[in-house]
Amino acid sequence: MSDFFPEEILEKILLRLPVKTLIKFTTVCKSWLSLIKASTFVQSHLCTTIDSYNQNDAHLLLSAISYSKENISSEHHWLHWDSPEFGEYSKLSNPLSFSTPVSDLGVFGTCNGLVCLEIYNRYNRYSSPAVIWNPCIRKIVKLPSPPSCFTSAKYRNYRKHESHGFGYDSHSNDYKVLRVASLSDDHSDLSRFTTVVQVYSLARGSWRSLSASAVPVDLQGGGSERPA
Template sequence: MEETTASIGTLTLGDSLHTPPLVVCIPFDLIIEILCRLPVKFLLQFRCVCKSWNSLISNDPKFTKKHLHMMSTTKHRHLVTTTWIMAKELTVTSYPFDSLQLDSIFTSNPTQLDYSPIITSWQDGLIASCDGLLCFVIDQRLAVLYNPCIRKVKKLPSLDLPREEGSTLFALIITRFACKTQVKVHTLGTDSWRRIKDFPSMFRFGRHGVVVCGTVNWLTYYNSSDLGVIVSLHLGKESYQEIPVPDSGDFFLSTLDMMRECLCIFSRKRTDSFTDVWLEYGNKESWIKLISLPIFDVPYHTVYTRIVYISEDNNQVLLIFREDRRLKWVVYDCKMILLSV
């Protein structure tokens, strides 16, 4: 009878009765390369193999970063959506799809993520995501992190903030007062928030910040209507910089987001029937117009809720429409000028 045993760094093969075992030594570096290519659900199971595997998978930040990078280079993607049911219950759903075939979203099997009820009001919800973690805001004063891979929720320390009208909670904390905007950051593993330099007072912003490569970015306005600049906060340096928006005339509707690990702007002029998608490749002079999308005449909505994903060849675009409080996936083929629902 042939038996196979495995130990950390060593593989023993052989016939237990007739031949001596053949010992194959596998360098631990090679084992790391193998493990970092496995899905999270298998890594969680392999923590019990031995202490060194458990330490590697659970506590090694370099391994975590390497695994995250490896997973981000595959064609397999997951989209996470949040939907309110009768303004009482927030559902968090994950949709797997193939980034090389965007229409795979139509046949994917979505999974409703199982987590403890953490949302208390329809005003609360998902405000940011980074490196596979989701950040929710509760009651405008408490933030929680949710890891959908391991189904764990971590409450961040509560904020000792005065309850003033207009105060808002973001991925890091931004509290708006009449004359200034305070910013606080939290480092995982600590039990408090730390105040850093205030947000530049000459700008106004509406939405939460967009996290890209260690920075948090806000699309700002000089007043209630005039588009200003992108204010970017570098979390490591705790410093701000201003990034000019694309020089393309009078924007009517503009949204800041992330695409391909870069900042992007979805913009539309008052006189246009197209939405332009601009991508910024690392410096303020590098804005490139990626594609222009028509404003689709569809029965359930005339404006898409969000541009979710653009294929690497820029030929297909995955969009979300809202239909009777439900989300509807749509794929637009830029070459064929074809809309798939």
């Protein structure tokens, strides 16, 4: 095809194709693979998709848990067209096959077609973002555990608060998970909060720490469950 179309015309054609088709086209030749996987092309394709958005092209993510006679649970996931017909787009495999039976799966947040999933442990009553999932191309990134904080014995009697957020950073073209962890021995006194701010970068695949002043004071006290 490159013998008949200039490269810039070819790119404009590819930008208007669905993701599943583009994935197939990465096997055509090395030049197409390099083009389709380039970060600039991915960003342009996302912008083109958003600009041409149609309500009938939207998808709804549905999840359900079924139990057998032996009380063994299994999870099911689907994508459905967001249309009056509500037709099934595709079935999805369990994105958290590594999770334990004592955990529940929940949607923590969504952004540009990516879904951030959290695992809720019923025993510890604690939930945290665990996976960033692209259901359309079946790609999953498991988040590493954030660096430990407040491990000193002096914090043993402090109240602990955690807030998380998932969003897109347009300045660095990166998807990030925000974690704000705070401790206080007096819940009513914000000045006595000890706060740790951490950010996970999907592009880097790692966590880094920020100054506590990077977030408003009310978030340092666990003032919002979704501060993104």
